[in-house]
Amino acid sequence: MSETQITCTKVGHTYPNGVEAIKNVDATIKQGEMVSVVGQNGSGKTTLVKHFNGLLKPTDGDIMIGDLNTRENPVGLLAEKVGYVFQNPNHQIFAASVHEELSFGLKNIGLNESEIEKKVQDIADEFLLTEYLELNPYRLGFSLRKTVGMASIIAMEPDVVILDEPTTGQDYSGVKTIKESMAKLKSEGKTVIVVSHDMPLVAEETDRVLVMCNTELIFDGPPADLFINKPILEKTNLKPPQITSFSEAKNFGDNKKAVLSVEDAIKYV
Template sequence: MTDATPSALSPLAIDVRGARYVYPTGNVTALGGVDLQVKPGEIIGIIGQNGSGKTTLTKLLNGLLKPTAGTVIVDGVDTAKKSVQEMAPHVGYVFQNPNHQLFARTVQMELEFGPRNIGLSEEEIAVRVAEAVEFFGLQDYIEEHPYRVSFPIRKLVGIASIVAMRPPILILDEPSTGQDHNTTHVINGLMRRLRDQGTTVVCVSHDMPLLADVVERVIVMKSTEIIADASPREVFADKTLMARTNLQAPQVTEIALQTVVPLGGPVALTPAELAADIAMRTGRPAAARTDAVG
């Protein structure tokens, strides 16, 4: 269960209309008139080069920044009228570097911090923390100091500390940065499971294979604007778009585009997909991979 209560303002999870953001110092436009509608339970990725406005957009979503024009309604709440703290029950924001938020003496206490801040009862806090521990598989670490666990676990603790607040909308900033393949894989799976539980997931990332694997919709940003909003398949197959934004489709998609796509094959997003198509064409079954994503 989530606390999703889309009110009268908007039935959408995220409803951004004409949002602009100009930094007060130096009149730098960081976001120029953006529209974005996301339905509850969607899982979207935001891509674009550094400085394209991705982070500004996500910061508008949880009220860390207020739009200088336009409206940003998240979980039915107008972010311009609420403080970040008031937005916390509505939208969770996982920062890129877990070291920027961990401070408590134990992982357990770290996870309790958010739920306590939003004023839940002790019983409810215990339930949510236990659930987050279970969900993220942190059972072995709850008594550890957050800085003493390995970086990948720290990252999970960081995400868990937000998820324990059960925000109906979860924003992840670069969840796979500095993570090994395994942890990325785990985070992938968690994002999907959260989506399955009804959480709207927004993932900002440069990790194209991760996005190709997990999101259903990709928002492409360039020079402070959204220039494309489509399925990962459409986005990654669009060579001009990729070239314009200096982005690179996942290698497997590139290979598919150069090989099977001209033959009528799929714009593969995962190795498994491409392998299946090749197997079908050659009549030889693909060798099973133990780490196949899924």
């Protein structure tokens, strides 16, 4: 696997209608990091991550994906390194069957038929999709369609996987599968970037949080630092996980790092 560092230098984006969506963003995401991007609706978080595989091009500054400047390279090339899983699967899925959907990207990266078939079977097993392979994805519920979209991107094994609101609309089983897949990607040295309003997911599954507020990056650090930072939480209206609030009320922890999980809270009982 190649080293695919994402480097943002003074990045800004103004849409053609004049709306400034992000400005002055400086950030570096190294290969193998588990990063979440959070903020209220309209803060700029989705606009930011859409720059990472060229879906959007910066109107100010530059973004480097490894040694590729996103201004100068097409989405097709950047997508080989950075896979993007859309929040709404209907914006991504188009094939007539789940099997075809999972196969499409693999064909585009030049795998032969036997390699494609093996990868399709493997990824279908991982995401519990085997029984749906011959069905049209639009015959599946929203949760399963999101799973198909995620599986189709991960099957191509990009260095970086972006998950836009992966747990929205998912049931318990779907969330469990997503968390397991994120852990597997991390174990393989992949970079995982999660855009999410799901604070327990952010707290428990990612190592670093980028907080967007009113088009700007205002915090970059570990979840344990974010969820104890009252000024940032109040400014962004972010709500810490319930276990974090409960632990604070019970005076668990050391008052320097937020308690992020039930397992951590039990240590103080």
